[in-house]
Amino acid sequence: MSLVRLLEGKPSKVLFTTPSHGQKFVVYEPLKEMYKLDISETDCQDPQEALERAQLRARAIYHTYSTTFLTNGSTSGIIAAVLSCTQVGDKVLIASNSHPCHFNAVKLAGARALTYDLEIDKDWGVPLEVKPEVIEYYLSRYNIRTVIITSPTYEGIISDIEEIKTICERYSAFLIVDEAHGALYPFSDVLPLSAVNIADFTVQSLHKTAGGLNPTALLHCNCEIDVKPALNMFMTTSPSYPLLASIEDNIEFLNSKEGRKEIDNLITRLDKIRLKCKGCEFFGDDPTKVLIRVPGISGWELSEMLYEDFGIEDERTNDKSTLLLCGIGTDNKKLDKLQHVLSKL
Numbered sequence: 001m002s003l004v005r006l007l008e009g010k011p012s013k014v015l016f017t018t019p020s021h022g023q024k025f026v027v028y029e030p031l032k033e034m035y036k037l038d039i040s041e042t043d044c045q046d047p048q049e050a051l052e053r054a055q056l057r058a059r060a061i062y063h064t065y066s067t068t069f070l071t072n073g074s075t076s077g078i079i080a081a082v083l084s085c086t087q088v089g090d091k092v093l094i095a096s097n098s099h100p101c102h103f104n105a106v107k108l109a110g111a112r113a114l115t116y117d118l119e120i121d122k123d124w125g126v127p128l129e130v131k132p133e134v135i136e137y138y139l140s141r142y143n144i145r146t147v148i149i150t151s152p153t154y155e156g157i158i159s160d161i162e163e164i165k166t167i168c169e170r171y172s173a174f175l176i177v178d179e180a181h182g183a184l185y186p187f188s189d190v191l192p193l194s195a196v197n198i199a200d201f202t203v204q205s206l207h208k209t210a211g212g213l214n215p216t217a218l219l220h221c222n223c224e225i226d227v228k229p230a231l232n233m234f235m236t237t238s239p240s241y242p243l244l245a246s247i248e249d250n251i252e253f254l255n256s257k258e259g260r261k262e263i264d265n266l267i268t269r270l271d272k273i274r275l276k277c278k279g280c281e282f283f284g285d286d287p288t289k290v291l292i293r294v295p296g297i298s299g300w301e302l303s304e305m306l307y308e309d310f311g312i313e314d315e316r317t318n319d320k321s322t323l324l325l326c327g328i329g330t331d332n333k334k335l336d337k338l339q340h341v342l343s344k345l
Contacts (some may be wrong), residue, residue: 003050003245007037037242047241054248066221071243073215074180075101077203083230085174086111090145125320130159139171150178156289161195176201183210187254188263196220209327212250269335277342290324310341
């Protein structure tokens with residue numbers, strides 16, 4: 001039985017157990033339906049077994065050694081991966097502009113962070129890809145245990161994960177890829193190549209582009225390392241089974257014919273917007289990331305114009321460019337408005 005079906009079923013016993021709301025005492029009405037699904041492990045209803053089956057099913061879909069559901073975001077996946085493959089005193093190579101969780105994971109592991117600076121594109125004001133030769137330089141000179149790469153970047157810049165993995169193997173270093181913004185990649189040939197089947201560990205956020213609830217995510221493992229002991233050190237023993245069930249359905253949808261079609265339709269629409277909006281310039285490797293600039297005005301001015309004049313709020317802005325993030329939930333109505341506005345620019 002799947003997690004979804006299990007949670008929707010009725011307990012066969014009268015429960016004097018946690019959670020104390022008993023699925024009926026609703027404090028916050030907007031989440032009334034979630035209260036009905038919120039349960040803990042009991043003798044008559046054990047969602048843990050259903051969760052294990054759901055994760056095995058996910059492993060088969062992604063073709064990984066293991067795929068673990070996360071309800072504390074990609075941050076928890078990065079921490080678990082670092083704790084699983086490093087020891088106290090090990091060196092970990094990360095970019096200086098990395099997400100704070102990369103640095104925190106290294107600290108929690110008692111390891112040492114070696115950092116390097118990414119090249120910044122002067123015309124767009126965004127960091128570029130990780131150069132394989134930079135990784136080679138550091139691995140050849142220092143005894144580095146683990147390398148953490150962010151690909152795609154927030155703005156959709158892709159690094160050559162295959163080449164970097166080859167270099168890591170040459171120096172017996174683990175490769176962790178923060179693919180938080182690339183959860184759609186395994187389900188479309190039009191999108192960049194996913195690191196899921198390349199890196200030793202890959203973390204993806206379902207809530208960023210794949211339509212998942214905050215803060216659902218996945219930790220993929222391609223080496224014979226059990227990540228559960230690391231996760232057990234800092235994850236709650238009372239997980240949200242409604243969130244876990246949403247992950248199960250999220251993956252099934254992405255892997256379905258309907259889900260893959262939805263992804264391809266989104267990319268097609270965004271490609272058309274790029275072709276029709278001649279007044280804007282676009283940048284990046286990921287077509288779902290609309291990184292734009294308009295000649296003659298700064299990124300901040302563009303952001304303010306979109307917000308004040310057209311009611312559009314962007315995801316991220318710098319002095320040169322503005323990022324509009326799109327995902328599987330970006331419907332045609334929103335895209336029509338975006339095309340209309342950008343064509344005016």
